[in-house]
Amino acid sequence: MLPFLFLEKHYFYKGVNPSGFLLANWRWGAGASLGDLWVPGIPNNMPAILPSTVTTSLKVSDLMLDSLAWNDALVRSTFSVGDAEAILSIALSTRRVEDRCVWRLESDGVFSVKTAYSHSFSLSPSRRPNTLNVNGEFWKKIWKGGIPTSVRVHAWRVCNKILPSLEMLASKHVELDSHICVLCETKQECTLHLCCNCPYTKLVLQTNSSVCQVCFDAQTEGFGIIEWLSFCAKQLPQKAFEELLYLLWNVWNERNNRVWKQKKSLAIDVALRACAGLAEFRLHNVRARF
Structure with missing residues (x-):
């Protein structure tokens, strides 16, 4: 069985609401493709793949060894130096988990209209109650x-x-x-x-x-x-x-x-x-x- 990447503490932006704020996210297993948003700590969470690399149908799991560790040489030959370091710093899980979309405004990851409304209202340009210079x-x-x-x-x-x-x-x-x-x-x-x-x-x-x-x-x-x-x-x-x-x-x-x-x-x-x-x-x- 292949090891799977499981990031419980990191949420990666996948969906965008009409006002341009990222709300829906993916919690990745190892099924993500290399071009997905799956690496924390880098711009847009999307790693830059080196031009010389052949990445047809490659998945995150292809970067892992059977020994539940990253394939260091493959990671470094596939991505830029900074992105490779960010990938290698991600701890791997021994659990097999599927990719799933989660709602970052709820602790259980389940979408709710209440949190969506509250979030959108808080970002409204016309809402400035806390910046008024009055006592x-x-x-x-x-x-x-x-x-x-x-x-x-x-x-x-x-x-x-x-x-x-x-x-x-x-x-x-x-x-x-x-x-x-x-x-x-x-x-x-x-x-x-x-x-x-x-x-x-x-x-x-x-x-x-x-x-x-x-x-x-x-x-x-x-x-x-x-x-x-x-x-x-x-x-x-x-x-x-x-x-x-x-x-x-x-x-x-x-x-x-x-x-x-x-x-x-x-x-x-x-x-x-x-x-x-x-x-x-x-x-x-x-x-x-x-």
């Missing part, structure tokens, strides 16, 4: 605030730059008729523009004097969206910060009404609607303040 107090002001859950989620999406603005949709290769903001109809629509720089948004925020004074402070010039919101959270009392988030959510709703329902409202009407909506929510949802 716990900032998130506490959002998640513990006396505002509807939909408003909190909207703020979270804004902070993580996953709000489906026209700029975001374009980055996902969505075909668009225009990239111009439907609120001001002058500038390209992005998250920062919608929340801070849009003339229409400014008109809405100006209806709240305490919010307006902080939001358009000279210090915020050149801030990104997360820096701007973080600054507002630090400078505004809890109640005023909640009013800012509620106003921004209503601006987003107005934007969506224009896109999907072709309905327009004046900035003052949006502000009044937001004020009335938040007052009603607070009336019926008394919460302990911290």
